[in-house]
Amino acid sequence: MTRQQTLNRSIKAIAGATLLSLGLLLLLANLDEVVARSSSSFVSPAGSVGTVLELGLAALRATQVYVFDTSRFQSGLQQILLSFWPLVLVFMGAVLLQVVFKGRFAARALGESSEREIAHE
Helix, strand or coil, rough: HHHHHHHHHHHHHHHHHHHHHHHHHHHHHHHHHHHHHHHHCCCCCCCCCCHHHHEEEEEHHHHHHHHHHHHHHHHHHHHHHCCCCCHHHHHHHHHHHHHHHHHHHHHHHHHHHHHHHHHCC
């Protein structure tokens, strides 16, 4: 039974690490594209008052689209959410790795507590 649990843990660890690294790779690739697009869309240098004004105008434009053109707002929101789909892979990988590491630390803690009990006797 212990061999089966060890095999199950190692499969989960490999799957978790693969999903986590693939998700981070895709997320960073998308993030690089977003930064490249946004850097060309801002006219003002970073940290200036013009940047704050541009962000305020963008927020007003988003509010206007939300109020007067709901279908266009929903399609834009859908595009934003779809661009973050690699986060699902990151979360799944993190959950799998969390289960693996909790099991290892729990087994280690259980072994240490039994060693302490034997030492006290």
